[in-house]
Amino acid sequence: MSIVDRYVCFLSILVLGTAVVFVWAGETRLDLCLSVYIIETLALNQLFVWLSDRARNSLAWVERVFVVCFAVIVIAEMVRIITG
Numbered sequence: 001m002s003i004v005d006r007y008v009c010f011l012s013i014l015v016l017g018t019a020v021v022f023v024w025a026g027e028t029r030l031d032l033c034l035s036v037y038i039i040e041t042l043a044l045n046q047l048f049v050w051l052s053d054r055a056r057n058s059l060a061w062v063e064r065v066f067v068v069c070f071a072v073i074v075i076a077e078m079v080r081i082i083t084g
Contacts, residue, residue, distance in 0.1 A: 004055055007048045014040050031073050038066045038073075 001009075015037060022033055045059050
């Protein structure tokens with residue numbers, strides 16, 4: 001199994017496990033779920049630093065998009081808290 005295959009398997013298992021925990025806990029807040037998924041993916045990307053250059057470059061673009069999405073979620077929550 002190649003390193004990219006391992007990355008996809010680990011990411012799938014991680015997201016599935018988190019989804020099971022969310023369902024078990026009865027979590028319904030989409031912003032919380034998305035934030036946790038984004039943080040997990042970013043952390044897993046940092047663990048797989050030995051991927052090929054092409055794979056790392058592709059993941060860098062994905063990481064940038066995820067960071068922007070996470071920032072939008074955090075800013076939206078801050079606005080919601082401030083405005084009451």
